[in-house]
Amino acid sequence: MSGTSYKYCVKVHYKFKAAIEGTDVRNSLLYMGIGGLKETALVNLKNSGVIEDIYVKKFTGGEEDGSPVWTGKMLIPVVDENYCKMVSKVLADADKIYIYERDMFDLEIRIVRVPSEGTSRPVKYKDAGLDCGPGASTSGWIILVDGWWDVLNMGCAGYDNAVAFAGSDLASHIGKITDICGEKGRVLAFLGGGRPGERHEKALREHRIVDDDTCRRAPEEVENLSSEAIHEKIGSIADRFEGELGIAKPTDTEYWEKPLEEVWPDLSEAAEPPVKDGINPEAPAGQLVRGLEPYTHAASAPAPKAEPAGKAKPGRRPPLSHVAIAAGMTVLFLFGFAVYLGYDVPLIGMMYEPRFSGPVQDDAAPGGPAPDAVPSADTSEGGRLGPDDPPDLATVELTRIAQLSSINRMGTEAGVIALALVDGGAGPGVGMPAIEQLCPQGSEVYYETDGAESDGQMIAKVWCTEKISGIPLHSINEILLDEGLAGLYKPHCMETGFGTERWARDAGC
Known part of the structure; x- marks a missing residue:
C-alpha cells in the first residue's frame, strides 16, 4: 500500500437542530484547534499530513420530537494515537459549529483502531475508473461493494482491497466489473440490506460473478457498519481466501471501534503529538506541528460537488441587475459632485x-x-x-x-x-x-x-x-x-x- 498509512479513524455522527450543509460543517471544523492555538487547527494538521481529510456526508432532513433535524456523518483518518487524541479533543471541545452554538447540535464521536497497514482514501482502479481501496489493484482478491463511502469504511476495518461498482450504475459498469474479477483469484461481494442490496446481488449472480458462497449481505448499508460488524460478516471467508491464495497474514491484527468516552474518558489535558527529530519535547503542540515533515498521499481527495456556474445558492450574492448598476452610478455621481464642490468626503x-x-x-x-x-x-x-x-x-x-x-x-x-x-x-x-x-x-x-x-x-x-x-x-x-x-x-x-x-x-x- 503506497502513500501515508492512517492507523486511526475518528467517526462522527452529527445532528443539528437547524438546517446546515455538509460543506459548512467541514469548513467550520477545519479552522478549530485546541485552546485557540492556530497551529493545532485541523486545516494545519491536514496540510501537515497528520490527518488525511474531513470526509462529510449529509443525510436527508428528518424529525425528532416533532422538530426538524439535519443529520450526517464524518470520517477523519489520523496518522497515530497521539494525533487521534488531539483531533478528538478538538471535536469534543467544539462549542460552536458554523453559526450554531453547542445547544443546537450533538456529536457522537467514535474512535476506530485500524489493523494491518492502515487506511487511506479511495483511489481509482487502473483504467476502469471505479473507486477502490489503495490495495485493490495489486491484491489477489477483492471485495465488491456499492459506493465510495463503503470503500472508505472498509479501509477503516483494515480491508484496502474493496472495489465500488457504483450501485446506481451497476448495469453500465458490469463489463468493467467482469474484467476486474477475471484478473483476481477470488471475489467476494459484500452488499447492504434492503431492496438495493437485493437488486445488486441478483445482477451479480446473473453475470456469474458471485454465488451463494461468495456473497454476503449486511443488515444495513456497509458504509454504516462498525469494524466489528464487518469482521463478523466477512472475516472468516477473508481468512479462507488469503489462505487459499498463499497471502501472508499481517503482523498487526488489532482492530476495534469504541465510543470516545470509553477510549479516553478524560480529555481535560491537551493532547501532545509525538516528538519529531530536532523538536523540543517541552514545546507547545503548535511548535511540534510546525516541525512535522509533510506526508505524501497516494491520491488526491475528492472535491465537494460544485454547483453549475450561474446557479446561486441561498446566501450567495446574486448578479448585478440593471437597477443595481444604475444605483451604483448614482452614488458615484453624487460622490464626484461633492468632491467637485470642495467637500471632504472620507471613505x-x-x-x-x-x-x-x-x-x-x-x-x-x-x-x-x-x-x-x-x-x-x-x-x-x-x-x-x-x-x-x-x-x-x-x-x-x-x-x-x-x-x-x-x-x-x-x-x-x-x-x-x-x-x-x-x-x-x-x-x-x-x-x-x-x-x-x-x-x-x-x-x-x-x-x-x-x-x-x-x-x-x-x-x-x-x-x-x-x-x-x-x-x-x-x-x-x-x-x-x-x-x-x-x-x-x-x-x-x-x-x-x-x-x-x-x-x-x-x-x-
Missing part, C-alpha cells in the same frame, strides 16, 4: 497600511522561505483586515486546482475559473510565481462566483488554502492587483458584483 475603511511583508513561509514544507518575489499575508494588527477580505464560509465553494493555465485562468475540478478583475493581457511571467506558490497545482482553493461568466468560464474570487496558515484573509485576485503583479480588467468592474468591494475600488474600479 471609511480605505486608509490602511500595506499588509504584505516578506516571503511566504510554508509551514507544511520545511526548508527555508519561498522566493522573495511572492508576497505573504501579514495578519498583524497593522495589516488590512477589512470586511471584504476573508472568505465567507457560508457562501464559498471548495475545489481543487487541476491546471494553472495563465495569470488569470485556472482549471479546477469544478470547471475553468477566470479570476475576477484580473487582466491576463500582461502575460504569465509577472504574477505566475505568486499563483504557483500560493495556489500550487493540486491544492484546494475556495472560490466565490456571483453567477457572472466569460466565454463559459466562471468569473470568481479565489482564496488559496494550502499555503496560508489558518483562514486565508485575502483572495489571490486582491494579492495580484494590490502588489502590481497583474493589471485590472475594468469590464469586470461593471459585469460582476465584485467591482464594488473595497479591494476592487483600490485597484481602480
Whole structure:
C-alpha cells in the first residue's frame, strides 16, 4: 500500500437542530484547534499530513420530537494515537459549529483502531475508473461493494482491497466489473440490506460473478457498519481466501471501534503529538506541528460537488441587475459632485497600511522561505483586515486546482475559473510565481462566483488554502492587483458584483 498509512479513524455522527450543509460543517471544523492555538487547527494538521481529510456526508432532513433535524456523518483518518487524541479533543471541545452554538447540535464521536497497514482514501482502479481501496489493484482478491463511502469504511476495518461498482450504475459498469474479477483469484461481494442490496446481488449472480458462497449481505448499508460488524460478516471467508491464495497474514491484527468516552474518558489535558527529530519535547503542540515533515498521499481527495456556474445558492450574492448598476452610478455621481464642490468626503475603511511583508513561509514544507518575489499575508494588527477580505464560509465553494493555465485562468475540478478583475493581457511571467506558490497545482482553493461568466468560464474570487496558515484573509485576485503583479480588467468592474468591494475600488474600479 503506497502513500501515508492512517492507523486511526475518528467517526462522527452529527445532528443539528437547524438546517446546515455538509460543506459548512467541514469548513467550520477545519479552522478549530485546541485552546485557540492556530497551529493545532485541523486545516494545519491536514496540510501537515497528520490527518488525511474531513470526509462529510449529509443525510436527508428528518424529525425528532416533532422538530426538524439535519443529520450526517464524518470520517477523519489520523496518522497515530497521539494525533487521534488531539483531533478528538478538538471535536469534543467544539462549542460552536458554523453559526450554531453547542445547544443546537450533538456529536457522537467514535474512535476506530485500524489493523494491518492502515487506511487511506479511495483511489481509482487502473483504467476502469471505479473507486477502490489503495490495495485493490495489486491484491489477489477483492471485495465488491456499492459506493465510495463503503470503500472508505472498509479501509477503516483494515480491508484496502474493496472495489465500488457504483450501485446506481451497476448495469453500465458490469463489463468493467467482469474484467476486474477475471484478473483476481477470488471475489467476494459484500452488499447492504434492503431492496438495493437485493437488486445488486441478483445482477451479480446473473453475470456469474458471485454465488451463494461468495456473497454476503449486511443488515444495513456497509458504509454504516462498525469494524466489528464487518469482521463478523466477512472475516472468516477473508481468512479462507488469503489462505487459499498463499497471502501472508499481517503482523498487526488489532482492530476495534469504541465510543470516545470509553477510549479516553478524560480529555481535560491537551493532547501532545509525538516528538519529531530536532523538536523540543517541552514545546507547545503548535511548535511540534510546525516541525512535522509533510506526508505524501497516494491520491488526491475528492472535491465537494460544485454547483453549475450561474446557479446561486441561498446566501450567495446574486448578479448585478440593471437597477443595481444604475444605483451604483448614482452614488458615484453624487460622490464626484461633492468632491467637485470642495467637500471632504472620507471613505471609511480605505486608509490602511500595506499588509504584505516578506516571503511566504510554508509551514507544511520545511526548508527555508519561498522566493522573495511572492508576497505573504501579514495578519498583524497593522495589516488590512477589512470586511471584504476573508472568505465567507457560508457562501464559498471548495475545489481543487487541476491546471494553472495563465495569470488569470485556472482549471479546477469544478470547471475553468477566470479570476475576477484580473487582466491576463500582461502575460504569465509577472504574477505566475505568486499563483504557483500560493495556489500550487493540486491544492484546494475556495472560490466565490456571483453567477457572472466569460466565454463559459466562471468569473470568481479565489482564496488559496494550502499555503496560508489558518483562514486565508485575502483572495489571490486582491494579492495580484494590490502588489502590481497583474493589471485590472475594468469590464469586470461593471459585469460582476465584485467591482464594488473595497479591494476592487483600490485597484481602480
